[in-house]
Amino acid sequence: MTTRVPQLAAVASLAALALAGCVSDVPAPVTSAPPLEASGALLDEQSARIIDQTMAELAAADSAEDTEALTDRVGGDVVTLRGVEYTLAAEEDGPAPTVLPAEMQAVYVSAAEEWPRTMATVSEQPSEDETPVVMLWVQEDVDTDYQLRHWAHMIPGATLPAMPGATTGAAQLALDADAVSPAPQEAIEAYAELLRAGPDSDLDATFAPDTYRERLFAARDTLTEAANEADGEYVETIQPDLEASYAMATADGGALVFAPLTISSTFTVEDATVSIDEADEPLLEGELDDTVKHRYLDYLVIYVPGSGETDALPAVVAAEHTLIKVSD
């Protein structure tokens, strides 16, 4: 019996030894991550979900004509603008809020891995009388939702540049990025300076013509002339909001710059009482005398061409000019 134990052990060892060679080794670990199939911050399904939720929230607020319903998906200046529109809509024969179509003909997503991030869309044409609407969503950090922050109707005749698709996403440019010339911040400040200086400024030649500034200058001339006739004056101040401005790289190496502007105007006459348009009276705060102040919240989308486009000038491709307040 005692002699069989070593024999059995030898047989078992032989079997175990044979089996040890049967099993392949554990595969070597993968040390480098495979590249992302879609490196953009949002896939089509994600952006569609964001747009749908935004429009649902907007529709709920529109039906209630109450900005309290604008919580998660709508924020920033849109809440202010919608509040103004609800105020005007509440009046008899008041204008309906701006139609923001839910159907988009283009969605531009960011490729950024940092925050804040942006998503821009170009809607279908709301009606025959209106141009498509460019909308901008902003996500401040990973824990907050993308929020609709601004919109602007396209300038008639303008075309948006080609943008990188959702697979790669568009690079999120810093306002002082030197990848484009002029840098986004320079473009914003130069255009604001052009608006301040008027059509006779040298800066007028550095931007492509657009109907936004033409109408602004025309209104300014009219108001200045009216103030002069009443021995008063018309003063306009224009202030870009760089904190709320963003830039996304275009496919041609340029940039699409989104910039809000605040335009404040003061119309003063001597020995008279000013009056305002009846449609603007719901926005009036205070009692008018010889002075009326208007406050506008404007939004510009400026295309800065890439370095390859030597002949092209920066151009405003979308703009919105909205009166938000009238005061004495």
Added chain:
Amino acid sequence: MSLRTTALIAGVIGVLLLAVGLIANAQRPPRDVTPSAAVDTGIVVVEPEMIAFAGEDRIGFSGEGDLVALTARPADAHAWLVGREATELTGQPDWESLSTADVAIEEPQPTASPSASASPSEAASPSPSPSASAGEEAEDAEPVDVLAQTSQDHWRDERRGQDRLSIVAADVPAGETLVVVSRDGSPLTSVDMSVTRDVQDGWITPLIWWGVFLTLAGIIALVLRFIDVRPAQAKGEEWIAKRQKVGEEDDPSPGTRRARRAAGEHLPETSLDEEAVTSASAGSAPSAPSSPPASSNTDPASAPSVDRDGQERP
């Protein structure tokens, strides 16, 4: 070495082969294995490298309640994980276990405020209060939805399971990070991987059959060693001898082919030309015929008849 000795040696080898084969068969390593690891956090992260490593294998997550698997770009997943306790599935060191590590992505520490004061205040003074302690509050608190607390915009894909969630790694798009979350924040219990490995065990079955064959040969040799087969062998030899004697003693039946053959009926009749015989005899040395001529010109009446066995017949 006799055939029997050779067969006995083959039998011993056969037993050894059979034993090795049977033990190997009993201990045959399974092709499908499930290495696993215990986890104790409500979030498990699988990075793109590990997903690529798993390939077509399934990664399973066990816990209690509603489990949600989400995918995101690595940068987004990492940003979401900041400040959250999570376990990362890091690898498979062997066929039985998986390796894990705590995910340590800390929030940026706020700088200390210089306005902090150590002076006691009324608010800090101890006072009897009916409010529950922090621990009691935690116990009585409603279950929270971990995902609903934050934005879900960065999640690209979502799958749900109750108590168990199994995902084919290849279904996760390349380069994306997989994050599995217990919706109510309760810890997951384990993570495992269903792996099909390459086991080279094709030699076991032939080994068993060879062992059986050689063992049988040895057993036969062994049996024959203890059984005296000589009587049976003698009987067989006798039978063979008997069969060989058949026809030697019996006269063929008249009229049968054997009888006719014995009578030389089938032999051809030939006539020899005397002259030819003479010339032939002149050209060669005389010699005695090696056998008696069996021709028809030999007078059967004057010559003794010889049958095919060489026996004289009257």
